[in-house]
Amino acid sequence: MNRTTIINAAAGLFESKGYSATSMRDLAEKVGLMPSSLYSHINSKQEILKEICMQCAYQFTEGMLELKQNNNNPQQSIDALIKLHVDIAYSFPSSIAVFNDEWRFMEAKDITTFKKLRTQYEKNFKDILQEGKDKGIFNYIDLDVVFLIILSTLNRTYQSVGKYNKNKVEAEINHFIKNALKNT
Amino acid sequence: MNRTTIINAAAGLFESKGYSATSMRDLAEKVGLMPSSLYSHINSKQEILKEICMQCAYQFTEGMLELKQNNNNPQQSIDALIKLHVDIAYSFPSSIAVFNDEWRFMEAKDITTFKKLRTQYEKNFKDILQEGKDKGIFNYIDLDVVFLIILSTLNRTYQSVGKYNKNKVEAEINHFIKNALKNT
């Protein structure tokens, strides 16, 4: 038995039953251990949740940093961000579901760290939308509201995993958001 | 004390702590009763969840039925659906949060009823998108995928409540989706 197997099994359970309703006994059964044996690999249920949420957060943060170094125009940056969200969602759908819906069950100090990463990510994302508007490429009314609309779509991409082809989903989101932002 | 007060208090708790992590003791404290006294007004925790989720589901179903009787063109129907989602989200934000994220904790038979209503709603929604494409008004690649994108945005509207003005949010979503679907 290894730690990664346990974390992945937990992500699946947290996704389907929610963090609070998942017991350590559920998790033990899924990986074929006695409940107490889990604690040879992990320190607490909280620690598992934190690891899942933070791994996702760091992937988005890294992806954003790489993208910023490429000096793309705003449209290329948005395309790259869509690709980033779709790639991560299709690579770790359960983790992304937990990252989206269960992060609030982390303990207070982890939520603080988590929110800092998220705020920085959102700032970078909004900067791209703002730059696009300033250059006359994008057209929208309110930056904060349009950002929330776009993020809502990107955050729910994991729901398409196992149902629709990844390239098809990315193409559709791309087409949709490109037209939605287009300044005609 | 009355039943409605208890249900509303529960919606607020279920939104912020999640259904599973909310105890009947939490709920009792919030409405100023001893835990056991709650059971003079409701039969179980499950019953509260069911009532919140089903009330929302019926509101969407009713809204859709009214809208279908108006014989609008597809663009007017989409506008009306956006208004329906924004109106309900701004009227009962906590209930909508529970409807979106906690419905899976209902018992099996209620989930069956819930999913039937949802499937019918989705069918009606997709019919409008299909009709718009057939008439050359809308442009998108895949019906199912574009529907998921639109619904993701509409389902998360409750996150704007208390942060952004309702009319502004409705206008932005309208502008965004209209352009995204436009056949140019």
Place this chain on the structure above:
DNA sequence: CCTACCGATCGGTAGG
């Protein structure tokens, strides 16, 4: 990695 176990908390009931 297992057996055995702990204190805390859960949803809910009995009875007035």
Place this chain on the structure above:
DNA sequence: CCTACCGATCGGTAGG
């Protein structure tokens, strides 16, 4: 609407 209480289940530990 309250006091008193129940069996079940929870996350986690001791000790080997």
